[in-house]
Amino acid sequence: MSKRGERLQNKGARGTRRAAAERSAAPPSGSGGEGSAPPSRWKLWLKRLFVWGSALAVLGLVFLAFAVGFAAQSLPDYATLQATQPGQTIVVRARDGRELVEIGPSFGEWLEYSEIPENMTNAMIAVEDKRFRSHLGVDPVRLTGALIEGVTGSRARLGGTSTITQQLARNLFLNNNRSLDRKAREAVLAMALEWKFSKEEILELYLNKVYFGGGAYGIDSASRKFFSHPANELSVEEAAIIAGLVKAPSQYSPTADVQAAVDRAQVVLRLMQEQGYISPDQAQVDVSAVQLKEQAGQNSVRYFTDWVLPQLEIILPETYEPIEVWTTLDIGMQRAATAAIEANTPKGAQGALVSLDRDGAILALVGGTDYVASNFNRATTAMRQPGSAWKLFVYLAALEAGYTPEDKVVDTPVTIDGWSPRNSNGRNVGETDLRTAFAFSINTVAAQLGNEVGFGTVAGMARRFGINSKVDTNPSMVLGASEMRVIEMTQAFAGVAAKGVAVEPYGITKVTGASGEVLYRREASSNSPVVPDYVIAGITDLLQAAVQTGTGRAADIGRPVAGKTGTTSSNKDGWFIGFSSGITTGVWMGRDDAKAVPGLQGGRAPAQAFASYMRYAVKSRPVEEFDVTLELPEWQLEPDEEAMFGVPEDYYYIDEQGNMVEPGRREPGEDPLGPDAPPAASQDFLEEATGGSLPQNQQRPPRRVPPQQPAIKPGEQ
Numbered sequence: 001m002s003k004r005g006e007r008l009q010n011k012g013a014r015g016t017r018r019a020a021a022e023r024s025a026a027p028p029s030g031s032g033g034e035g036s037a038p039p040s041r042w043k044l045w046l047k048r049l050f051v052w053g054s055a056l057a058v059l060g061l062v063f064l065a066f067a068v069g070f071a072a073q074s075l076p077d078y079a080t081l082q083a084t085q086p087g088q089t090i091v092v093r094a095r096d097g098r099e100l101v102e103i104g105p106s107f108g109e110w111l112e113y114s115e116i117p118e119n120m121t122n123a124m125i126a127v128e129d130k131r132f133r134s135h136l137g138v139d140p141v142r143l144t145g146a147l148i149e150g151v152t153g154s155r156a157r158l159g160g161t162s163t164i165t166q167q168l169a170r171n172l173f174l175n176n177n178r179s180l181d182r183k184a185r186e187a188v189l190a191m192a193l194e195w196k197f198s199k200e201e202i203l204e205l206y207l208n209k210v211y212f213g214g215g216a217y218g219i220d221s222a223s224r225k226f227f228s229h230p231a232n233e234l235s236v237e238e239a240a241i242i243a244g245l246v247k248a249p250s251q252y253s254p255t256a257d258v259q260a261a262v263d264r265a266q267v268v269l270r271l272m273q274e275q276g277y278i279s280p281d282q283a284q285v286d287v288s289a290v291q292l293k294e295q296a297g298q299n300s301v302r303y304f305t306d307w308v309l310p311q312l313e314i315i316l317p318e319t320y321e322p323i324e325v326w327t328t329l330d331i332g333m334q335r336a337a338t339a340a341i342e343a344n345t346p347k348g349a350q351g352a353l354v355s356l357d358r359d360g361a362i363l364a365l366v367g368g369t370d371y372v373a374s375n376f377n378r379a380t381t382a383m384r385q386p387g388s389a390w391k392l393f394v395y396l397a398a399l400e401a402g403y404t405p406e407d408k409v410v411d412t413p414v415t416i417d418g419w420s421p422r423n424s425n426g427r428n429v430g431e432t433d434l435r436t437a438f439a440f441s442i443n444t445v446a447a448q449l450g451n452e453v454g455f456g457t458v459a460g461m462a463r464r465f466g467i468n469s470k471v472d473t474n475p476s477m478v479l480g481a482s483e484m485r486v487i488e489m490t491q492a493f494a495g496v497a498a499k500g501v502a503v504e505p506y507g508i509t510k511v512t513g514a515s516g517e518v519l520y521r522r523e524a525s526s527n528s529p530v531v532p533d534y535v536i537a538g539i540t541d542l543l544q545a546a547v548q549t550g551t552g553r554a555a556d557i558g559r560p561v562a563g564k565t566g567t568t569s570s571n572k573d574g575w576f577i578g579f580s581s582g583i584t585t586g587v588w589m590g591r592d593d594a595k596a597v598p599g600l601q602g603g604r605a606p607a608q609a610f611a612s613y614m615r616y617a618v619k620s621r622p623v624e625e626f627d628v629t630l631e632l633p634e635w636q637l638e639p640d641e642e643a644m645f646g647v648p649e650d651y652y653y654i655d656e657q658g659n660m661v662e663p664g665r666r667e668p669g670e671d672p673l674g675p676d677a678p679p680a681a682s683q684d685f686l687e688e689a690t691g692g693s694l695p696q697n698q699q700r701p702p703r704r705v706p707p708q709q710p711a712i713k714p715g716e717q
Contacts, residue, residue: 072192081172081205082110089322090312092305094331095361095509100301103309104322108220111231113204119236120219121203122277123243127268129164130275133199137165137190165190167246168206212242213249226254228293236278237285240265254292255372262287300338303367304329307380308507315520316511323519326510328361336616337364344609345369345589349597351609352378354490355585355617359524360503363583363617365487376592383469383483384588387602388441388551389566389575390480392492392539393462395438395446397453399538400461400531404630405435405545409449411442416475421447424567438542439550441565443479450478464530465492466502480566489577490586493563496543497579500529500536534630541628543578552576554607557615559623565602572596576606578614581621585610 076084089104125132131139142163162170169189193202212222222242223231234242244264245252254261265287273283308327316323337353345351355364367377376382395403411428413420421443428444437445450458455473462471467489471482487505495502504525511520529536543562546552551565555578563578572594577586587606591597 069192069195072195075189075192075196078197078201078205082208084172088320090309091322091324092309093324093326094329095327096331097326098331100327100329100331101305103305104215105217106215106221106225107217108222108224109230110208110218111204111220113200115232116204116207116219117232117234117239119278120207120231120234120239120242123236123239123268123272124164124203124207124246126271126275126277127243128167128246130271132164132203135163137163137192137194138187139163162186163190164206165193165202167210168202169193171209171211172205210246211249212245213253214255224293226293227291235290236272236282237265237269237287237290240268240272240287241290244268254290255375257374258288258292300341300366300368300371301329301334302371302375303377303379304334304362304365304507306367306375306377307365311508312511315508317519319513319519322514324512325508326512327507328357328363328509329365329507330363333364333613333617334366337366337613340609340613341366341587342369344605344612346597346600346605349589349591349600350374350378351587351589351606352382352486353585353587353609353613354379354487354505355583355613356490356494356503356505358494358498358503358582360491360494360505361509362505362507364585364613365507374592378588378592379486381485382588382592383485384573384590384594385482385568386480386484386489386575387566387568387573388443388446388480389489389564389577389602390462390482390484391438391441391446391478392496392543392564393458393465393467394450394453394478395434395542396465396496396531396535396539397457397461398434398449399535401453401457403434403449403538404632405433405538405541407434408432409434409437409445411437411444414444414447416447416451419447419475421476421479435542435545436550439545439548441546441551446478447475451475461531462492464502465495466504467492480568486586486588489575490584493577493579493586494584495530496536496539497562497582497584500531500533501527502530503527532633534632537628537630540626541630544626544628547578551603552578552607554603555610555614557611557618559618560626561614562626563607563610565607567600567602570596571598571600574600574602574604574606576602576610578610580614581618581624583614583617583621585614585617587613 075081089102091102092100094100129139131141166186169186169192173189174186197205208218208220210219211217212219212225214225216222216225218231219234219242220231222245223229223234223238226241227234227238241254241261241264244261244267247264251257252261252264269278269283269285269287272278273280304327309325312323312325333355337355341351341353350368351366352368353364353366354362357363365379367379367381368374408431410431411423412430413422413428423443429442432442432445434445436442455475455477458478459471459473467484469482469484469488471477474481491503491505494505506522508520509522510518513519540562543564544560546565547555547561547563552561552563555561555563555576557580559580561578561580563576566575566577567573573588573590574597575586575588577584579585587609589597589600589606589609
């Protein structure tokens with residue numbers, strides 16, 4: 001090899017060794033140079049999460065776009081949506097089939113968007129959907145707030161999540177179910193509406209179809225209902241009232257609660273000012289000065305329909321077809337009940353009445369003196385103290401524990417756990433019997449009985465007869481300190497009238513569809529008595545005495561009546577609840593603000609209203625005497641049967657010649673220890689001694705206990 005080739009070879013070898021050395025000294029590929037660390041695992045996962053999340057989000061958006069596009073293609077055209085009328089027509093019939101009322105949608109004139117006052121559109125957007133003109137059907141800000149609320153449990157947001165477009169989608173195509181599936185469909189349909197129609201068309205549809213209460217759909221119908229003029233004449237304050245109704249039509253209706261409607265309208269005006277729709281001066285208008293239309297043609301039957309119609313959502317499958325609801329209400333009795341409440345309720349007070357048939361069917365229901373002035377149902381919703389009417393359960397528990405109407409009790413001052421009840425007249429009559437104590441509503445006796453049987457036992461007795469409201473078990477509960485509804489107190493007394501079988505008030509017997517098919521029919525229930533017969537006989541005896549000789553004398557209607565008065569402290573509440581000929585009726589009177597009503601007592605106006613109504617209610621029914629015969633159980637009987645035989649003059653006996661002497665044959669003044677003296681032997685012994693049975697037609701008459709009257713008639717608390 002030449003020297004030149006040798007030098008080249010040596011040079012190549014040195015270059016190879018140098019390259020190898022450089023490779024060994026170089027840092028690993030991707031290390032970032034001298035001093036860098038290997039990549040962290042969390043950054044790698046974060047990168048993957050971002051990539052996959054982005055991919056899923058894109059995929060979701062694509063799916064959502066397809067869903068919205070498909071929904072938009074499936075939507076009816078504008079003319080079809082415009083012609084669609086929401087709402088369901090319901091005909092409510094009385095027990096004899098006559099029509100009570102027809103409830104259904106009311107539509108005004110259709111207003112084009114250009115005809116709708118700007119104040120009306122601005123008011124609706126301000127209170128219902130302030131970003132309406134910028135979102136695509138679903139408000140991301142509201143949706144995010146709802147998600148945060150769901151996670152944190154906060155309730156800071158003032159509005160709901162549904163936009164105006166979502167509300168329109170729900171009203172047009174969906175129901176009010178609050179499921180996640182329904183909300184998702186609502187959102188898709190809202191975006192489809194935004195895809196297919198302009199903002200102006202959506203607002204036009206919404207304002208002509210949204211429900212404003214009282215059967216009014218659309219702003220024109222609402223304007224005519226509340227203000228007696230078409231919607232294109234709405235002022236800013238009237239527009240604020242109407243816009244405020246959407247959230248809760250029944251709560252903010254000016255015909256139901258004027259103050260609530262005014263307060264809600266003030267909120268709308270404030271929001272309009274904050275969002276720049278009106279000036280501060282316009283926001284200060286006096287909403288309370290708005291002239292409302294006089295409401296006419298409504299009567300107390302609406303108290304009944306307001307209570308009964310919401311039950312359709314429970315007993316019926318979802319349906320939008322016209323239906324007929326057959327009820328238990330008696331038209332004549334309802335009129336008599338309305339007249340009795342209007343005529344007897346003290347000035348400035350309210351009255352309520354519930355009347356039940358033997359099985360709990362509601363025959364009449366009045367929730368106030370004037371439905372138009374106030375549709376608050378005091379018969380089914382108001383919670384008031386029943387006063388001495390609650391003593392029904394105290395005496396039921398005492399009778400079940402072994403007391404009888406003739407048993408002696410003592411009206412004397414008493415203190416129980418620091419509580420000292422007193423009678424309303426401040427006096428005590430001393431020893432009396434149970435019947436008199438109940439008839440004259442002696443508080444101290446009721447307190448002693450409740451303490452003896454146990455306050456929990458009294459509460460349990462109330463539960464047996466259908467009382468569902470909260471019952472306190474402190475000593476004062478025996479005088480009716482716990483608040484009750486009129487309908488449930490009446491229900492309890494109806495259970496006594498039904499021989500101890502608890503009844504449940506009901507108002508619907510059947511529901512039929514448009515073609516006559518039966519959608520619902522009430523099945524009769526069969527229940528067992530909740531107390532023994534002797535307890536019902538005893539309490540009926542006491543209730544009848546309260547009307548015959550006690551505090552309920554004003555409830556007398558010329559036939560047997562059993563009932564109880566109730567008056568709370570300072571005359572805030574007055575009650576009378578009673579029954580006759582199978583009809584049980586409860587009457588309450590008082591003020592909504594629970595202030596005292598001068599002269600209000602259960603034995604006066606409420607008892608008089610009861611009598612006025614019941615004279616009509618029972619006129620076509622036969623007179624029914626009450627069964628008050630106590631057939632006591634064996635554990636209450638004396639061990640010696642002779643103790644029940646009565647006075648000695650009632651005995652049959654045998655004289656010295658072996659002849660049987662009938663009772664009452666002894667001459668006045670005879671020596672009771674002479675030949676006619678009563679025997680010391682029992683009837684069995686006499687029959688055995690004489691060799692035969694005594695005549696079967698000569699049985700001993702039952703012992704009769706004459707009613708006792710108190711020396712002083714105590715009042716009632």
